[in-house]
Amino acid sequence: MVLLKLFLSFIQIGLFSIGGGYAALPLIQNQVVELHGWLTLSEFADVISIAEMTPGPIAVNSATFVGIQIAGIPGAIVATIGCILPSCVIVLLLAYLYQKYKTMTVMQGALAGIRPAVVSMIASAGLTILLLALFGSSAASLQNVDLKNAGIVLAGLAMSFWLDPNPILIIGGAGVVGLFFYVQGTLSGPARAIVDAAAGALVLLSVVLLAIADRRRRRAS
Amino acid sequence: MDKLDKHGNKLVKLFTSTMLISTFTFGGGYVIVPLMKKKFVDELRWLQEDETLDYIAIAQSSPGAVAVNASILLGYRIAGVPGALVAILGTILPPMVILSVISYFYLSFQANPVVNAVLGAMRAGVAAVIINVVVRMGWGIVRQRKIVPVVVMLAVFAAVYFFKVSIILIILLCAALGVATALIESAREKKDGPSSDDDMRKI
Structure with missing residues (x-):
């Protein structure tokens, strides 16, 4: 039964974390720490730092980690599948629509309008990583570099x-x-x-x- | 039979590529952009550069992890639904394996100075890679010599980095702006005389 609970809980995390990365954290915390008590708050903090240190999406990382702590490898698999299932369905639908309609004038206009914004979003993420690499958690100044x-x-x-x-x-x-x-x-x-x-x-x-x-x-x- | 083989080869290539990319996406979903661009635009030529940006926009505004969403879009584009499934598998397998191993001895891993030294330096490498892709893509937009995209780029950077404006809101606004621009342009073209629809598509 714990497998089913894991699955349902991570489906909600996958469904409601829009924007990726850190947007998912409060949701994961709510499900895993507060609702089900699968991890303590300090264990959850460890998950975050491990997820930051290792490759891969933070939601998949925490699904694997929590799943293993709760129910071993099957738990990890079930939690991860739950976590990506909503995106699979929704994004596949969007992929289909994108391929079908991307030559329409309206769609072309929308995509052309979004592209410069995406470059800036990547730039913003890049600047955050750059500052973290150069200054760690201390203030940005020449002495701290x-x-x-x-x-x-x-x-x-x-x-x-x-x-x-x-x-x-x-x-x-x-x-x-x-x-x-x-x-x-x-x-x-x-x-x-x-x-x-x-x-x-x-x-x-x-x-x-x-x-x-x-x-x-x-x-x- | 030959065609089937070719298709199979494509899926295998897709799987190994997404797996390799996923192993190196440290530090959030955006790191996938330079990796995806290099592999699928420059090397395999399966995608065009604009498409990677479109995928990131769609991935970013859909629920779930950006890297997983981007790989679904990519896989679907290259080989339909089987492609999407293969790409998902390739993307989630490395973090699953790595996290499974780590979760058994995570305290010693986290406190290990060697691990910290290597990962801290890799973060610096990631920063360089992202700066490179931003400069190249940003230059691609500046080179079009249009004012609106450049203004949008600067405004969005300020909105995201300094004011933490919701990314979904920004994407919706920019899409509306883009649709309005495209409709005005096509209306103007109709007024000025007939012009082929293909011209619109190139813009």
């Missing part, structure tokens, strides 16, 4: 505008650099000097390789 992350952002920008690789490479590469900074931070003395020198050489080498790749590409085109 995280220089390592600032370097990663600049290097990522240079790479993406210069070579336009798959964004996954940039995100994954940033993770590798983060791991390097962590390892470097734990070292001291000669070991650190060696690691620093090796990293410097690696950066130089990759700049040279990038330049060569860029030249080749230009010659090819």
